[in-house]
Amino acid sequence: MTQITTVSSWKSFGGNLSVYDHESSLLGCAMRFAVYTPPQAADGPVPVLWYLSGLTCSWANVMEKSGLQRAAAEHGIMVIAPDTSPRGEGVPDDEAYDLGQGAGFYLTATQEPWAKHFKMDQYITDELPKLVAAEIKNADMGKQGIFGHSMGGHGAITLHLKHPETYKTCSAFSPITSPARVPWGQKAFKAYLGPVSVAWEQYDSTELVKERQSRARIMVDTGTADTFLKKELKPEIFIDACMANGQALDYRMREGYGHDYYFIATFMDEHIAHHAAGLKG
Ligand SMILES: N[C@@H](CCC(=O)N[C@@H](CSC=O)C(=O)NCC(=O)O)C(=O)O
Numbered sequence: 001m002t003q004i005t006t007v008s009s010w011k012s013f014g015g016n017l018s019v020y021d022h023e024s025s026l027l028g029c030a031m032r033f034a035v036y037t038p039p040q041a042a043d044g045p046v047p048v049l050w051y052l053s054g055l056t057c058s059w060a061n062v063m064e065k066s067g068l069q070r071a072a073a074e075h076g077i078m079v080i081a082p083d084t085s086p087r088g089e090g091v092p093d094d095e096a097y098d099l100g101q102g103a104g105f106y107l108t109a110t111q112e113p114w115a116k117h118f119k120m121d122q123y124i125t126d127e128l129p130k131l132v133a134a135e136i137k138n139a140d141m142g143k144q145g146i147f148g149h150s151m152g153g154h155g156a157i158t159l160h161l162k163h164p165e166t167y168k169t170c171s172a173f174s175p176i177t178s179p180a181r182v183p184w185g186q187k188a189f190k191a192y193l194g195p196v197s198v199a200w201e202q203y204d205s206t207e208l209v210k211e212r213q214s215r216a217r218i219m220v221d222t223g224t225a226d227t228f229l230k231k232e233l234k235p236e237i238f239i240d241a242c243m244a245n246g247q248a249l250d251y252r253m254r255e256g257y258g259h260d261y262y263f264i265a266t267f268m269d270e271h272i273a274h275h276a277a278g279l280k281g
Pocket residue numbers: 053054055056057061065097149150151152259260261
C-alpha cells in the first residue's frame with residue numbers, strides 16, 4: 001500500500017514536479033515534500049539532489065522561485081525539497097519567524113516543548129529517504145547530493161560532513177556556517193538543545209569541519225549585499241576553519257547580490273552542474 005498521497009503534479013521541462021503528503025511517524029505529524037523528476041527518469045535511475053530551505057520556507061519556495069527545473073532536466077537530476085520543520089496544530093510553535101514551525105534547524109531537539117516533534121536531521125537522513133526509495137520511481141539512492149539556502153545551507157553542510165558517503169556532493173547559498181556563534185543559531189540552539197554544550201558543536205559546520213573533512217569540494221555562493229552577511233553568516237569563520245583543516249572549499253562572494261531567490265536563481269544552474277559532475281559516472 002502506498003504511503004504517500006499526491007497533492008499536485010505539473011509537467012515541467014519534459015519532466016514532472018509533484019507534491020506529496022505523508023504521515024511522519026518520526027515527527028508525529030503530516031509532512032509535505034516536492035520532487036522534481038527529470039525526463040531521463042523515464043529510462044532508468046537518476047541521481048537524487050536534496051535541497052534544504054531556509055527560515056519560513058516550505059517545499060514551495062525553491063520549486064516556485066529558483067527555476068531549478070531547467071538545469072535539473074538538462075543534467076538528469078532528481079531534486080527533492082522537504083519542508084523545514086514539523087507542522088500542524090499539535091506541533092509547538094513560536095510567534096517569531098526564526099523558531100518553531102518553519103525553523104527546524106536540521107537537528108534533533110532535546111528540550112521541551114520541542115523534543116517530541118523537532119527531529120529534522122533524522123527526518124532528512126533516514127525517514128524521508130526510505131520513503132523516497134520505496135515510493136519514487138527511479139530515484140538512485142546510491143547517488144545523492146545535498147544543498148540548501150541559509151538555515152538550509154547550514155543543514156546541507158552539517159549533514160554532508162556527518163554523512164559524506166551518503167551525500168557525495170554538497171553546495172550552499174548564503175549558509176549559516178557557524179550557528180553557535182550567531183544570533184539565529186544561538187537562539188535556536190538554546191531553545192532546542194539547552195544551554196551551550198558539546199551538543200551545539202554537533203550542529204555547527206565550523207566545529208564539525210575541525211573534526212571531520214569530506215573528500216568533496218564544498219561549493220558556496222553568498223552575495224556581498226546580503227543583509228544577513230555580517231550578523232548571521234560570517235563566512236570568514238568557516239573559510240578559515242576549512243583552510244586550517246584541509247577541507248576543500250570553493251567559496252564565491254557574489255558582488256551586489258542579496259539573500260533572496262533572485263540571487264539563488266542566478267546561480268542555480270552552476271549548483272546543479274556542480275552536483276551533476278560529482279554524482280554522474
Ligand atoms: N524577515 C524575513 C526573514 C525570513 C527570510 O529571509 N527567510 C529566507 C531564509 S533566511 C535563513 O534561513 C527565505 O528564504 N525566505 C523565503 C523567500 O522566498 O525568500 C521573513 O520573515 O520573511
